[in-house]
Amino acid sequence: MGKEMDWGTLLRESAANIRQLSLYYPVEKDVAKLTRKYPMRINPYYLSLIKEREDAIWKQSMPDIRELEDEEGVPDPLHEDEDSPVAGLVHRYPDRVLLLVSNRCAMYCRFCTRKRGVGDPFKRIKKEQALKGIEYIREHEEIRDVLISGGDPLLLKDEELAFFLERLREIKHIEVLRIGTRVPCSLPQRITDGLVSLLRRYHPLYINAHFNHPGEFTEESRRACSRIADAGIPLGDQTVLLKGVNDSVDVMNAMIRGLWSMRVTPYYIYQADLTKGTKHFRTDVDEGIEIFKSLKFHPSLPMPHFVIDAPGGGGKIPITPECRFYDDVNGNDIKALNLESLEYNTLKSGLEDARGKVAEIIVIELGEIEDKEDKGVYELLKQYHPIYINMHLNHPDELTDDVKRVSSMLSDAGVPLGNRINLIEGVNNDPKVIKELVLGLLKLRVKPYYLHADREKDGLAIVNSLRGFTTGMAVPHLVVGDRIICPNYIVEKTSEKIVLRNYQGRTFEYPI
Ligand code: SF4
Structure with a gap:
């Protein structure tokens, strides 16, 4: 149908x-x-x-009639309206803004945080309003990253979307553009060849999709994600934990596995917001933490952050519990290849061997990046999707012109690029250096997946320093030995509430 x-x-x-x-x-x-x-x-x-x-x-x-029975929630739990210097633009973090360009969606999700406005014909977002937001961005040179959202921005017609993207790209201080959309999941037919060839003109551009259940992985949604990935657009996913929908280990493991197979980075798992009308969807925080601990993560593939978007506008605060990688995650289904470089013949035999052993997902841990690599490499890689490449760049000085050229060609070949950083004393054990590195990687469409440190204290100091000052996408997970560790932002936990500290040191409460 x-x-x-x-x-x-x-x-x-x-x-x-x-x-x-x-x-x-x-x-x-x-x-x-x-x-x-x-x-x-x-x-x-x-x-x-x-x-x-x-x-x-x-x-x-x-x-669901229970939407009208929620006495606890509030219409705008994240205080987006308060943090809007101009209508439809939320400026919460120093260097990033959220720009709303549409209040329409391909479906109205019953759990939506913006229930207060989506789909309301009297709250339509007019072009003039979005242009005022763009004017604000132009006047604020500290902004380097714009998340375009709504509603769903991809419900705009191609030419309307191009109009806004064009104006944003004209602004010199804007480095990264991101689009938040549920369309790859709820209306994948919207991802046409015409749309992706329009979007690829505005790199670095990221798309954050929103799948919540493996039942949403269909032939159509796979095709949509492939089109986006093939256009060199890194795809991320945010999933909301929803009672009766995905609050189980099996479902969430299937989600992560399915996202990887579609070249989509699991980016955030959200505790549901305290939005009025959505109480029946909220899961218990501890339950979420227990589910997260049992998820199967792979050391060469991206894993999500588990976050609470702090009620009252404190921003996203991770509550990711300590966990470990599953070396045998999905058995032989995922094959990691260690390659010194992308030399054509070695690559070809490695790929043939991996696929011959029925690996569905192939990840290359890449030692060196050289520009002399054979151009046939990119065509070869395209034949083996889903294929990921992990780079090992440790310092911003390594982001040379060669690295920029090769990573751009790899992205354009539809390969999701990640990076593993090793924290080394005297080389990069300095928050400023790592910040410059992760922001540089993001501009190259490379996501920093993991930061490996010998000492927990050093790694925590670095990860802490990145919070709030780059998108969560640029904050790597800290790995010490075989442990994946998140700094502790929980100040207090009782049977009634959890108190969290945001990146500015302010505290916020979320009821349990
Ligand atoms: S697509 Fe996004 S903005 Fe639209 S109703 Fe669903 S969750 Fe809300």
């Missing part, structure tokens, strides 16, 4: 009111009252993913 339609038709054919929804399922009377307050839209594609009532897809999309 609906999978063959183009994205415009799918949107037009959406169930956006009770009468339309009742064509598919019997609907209770009270639901009409509910959708007047919190709009509904379920497009035929997403609707087709429902296998039975109350399954994970159903719960994310179907209006």
Whole structure:
């Protein structure tokens, strides 16, 4: 049902009111009252993913009368409106802003943090408003990273999106652009060849998708993610822990494994926000921590941060528990190759051997990056997707023109690039050096996955210093020996609340 339609038709054919929804399922009377307050839209594609009532897809999309019974939540739990110097632009961290360009989405997720505004025809974001936001960005030279969000920015027409991207790219101090979108999951037909060839003009540009359940991994969503990755656009994913949807170890392990196989970096797992109307989705913090501890992470592949977006606008605060890598994660399914360089023949035999042993995902741990590498290398790599490359760059001085050229060609070949940093005394054991390195990597479309340190104290000092001053994407996970460690930002924990410290040292409470 609906999978063959183009994205415009799918949107037009959406169930956006009770009468339309009742064509598919019997609907209770009270639901009409509910959708007047919190709009509904379920497009035929997403609707087709429902296998039975109350399954994970159903719960994310179907209006539920409990949305009106939530006495605890607040409309704007992250104080986005307070942190908006101009309407539709949130300036919370020193060097980054969130720019809202649309309040429409391909579906209205029942757990949405911006329930207060998405889908409301009276709260449409006009072009003039977004342009005021861009003007603010132009006047603030400290801003180097813009996350374009909404609603869903990819619901804009190609030319509307290009209009905003063009203006943002004209601003000299903007280095990185990111787009937050649920479209690869909820309306993958929107990811057309035309869209990706438009987006690739604005590198470095990242896309953060939002999958919440393996039932959302379909032929269509895989194709959409492949198109994005093939255009050299690094893809990340944020997943919200949702009660009855994905709050289990098996589901979350399948999520991470599925994301890797689509060349999507699991980036954040969120504790659900305290948004009014979403209480029935909230999981217990300790439960989330226990789930996270049991997830299977691979030492050469990206792993997510588990975070609480602090109520009151404190920003994202990691609560990632200490954990370990699973060396045998998925058995032979993931094959890591150690290569000194990308010499064509060695690479070819390594890849043939790995695929011959049925590895689905191949990761190359790459020693050296040389520009003399054979251009056929990039064509070869394209035949072996999903394939990842991990670089081992330790100092910003290593970001030479050769490294820039090669990493750009690797990204354009659709290879997600990661980096492992070794913390070395006298070389890079200095927050300023690592900050320059991770920001430099980000501009090259390389994500710093891990920071390996001999001493926990040194590593913690570095990771702490990065918090709040770069996107979470640029903050590597600290590895000491076989432990993955996150600095402790939990000040106090009782049976009723958890008190967290943000990067500015301010404390925020989240009820347990
Ligand atoms: S797509 Fe994102 S912004 Fe839109 S309703 Fe879903 S969670 Fe909210």
